[in-house]
Amino acid sequence: MPDVLDAGPFFHGTIADLRAGDLLMPGYRSNYRPEVVMNHIYFTALVDGAGLAAEIAAALVSSGSTPRVYLVEPTGPFENDPNVTDKKFPGNPxxxxxxxxxxxxxSEIMEWARLTPEALQVWRARLIDRAPDERGDIIN
Known part of the structure; x- marks a missing residue:
């Protein structure tokens, strides 16, 4: 893979129940904006960042969903996520x-920092309880 941005390891947070060898692919609706079909699959090198994504997805999609974090390997080239990097914030913190x-x-990662119910409610309010025009655009 030319110009590797980060050596990893990499993690993906989701509510999907997956097994080693399964593939996560783009083309599904966003957990944060269900009217948007995602052209990319997203991941992070920070396990707690993936945990945050999983918990937010569980809170937005179904209160009975189980947030999960997986150790993943990219199968092709990847780029900085413009939703949280240079197009919106400097660098890629x-x-x-x-x-x-x-x-x-x-594999599945079993230990990661969990949000308090209060913190989860703050994220939910930012992402779903606002009017659609106040949520911000997803750079897809």
Whole structure:
């Protein structure tokens, strides 16, 4: 992979129940903006960042969903996630990336920092309880 941005390891947070060898692919609706079909699959080099994504997804999609974090391997080139990097914030402090190529699940990560119910409610309010025009655009 030319011009590797980060050596990893890499993580993906989701509510999907996956197994080693499964592939995560773009083309599904956003957990944060369900009217948007995502052209990329997103991941991070920070396990707690993936945990945050998983918890937010669980809170937004279904209160009975289980947030999960997976160790993943990119199967193709990837780029900085413009939703949290230079187009919106300087640099890439969240070590967040995206790819049009699938991510291969290596294993499930069982330990990561969990949000308090209060912090989760703040994220939910930012992402779903606001009017659609106040949520901000997803750079897809």
């Amino acid at each position: 969240t070590r967040s990336y995206r790819s049009v190529a699938p991510l291969r699940v290596v």
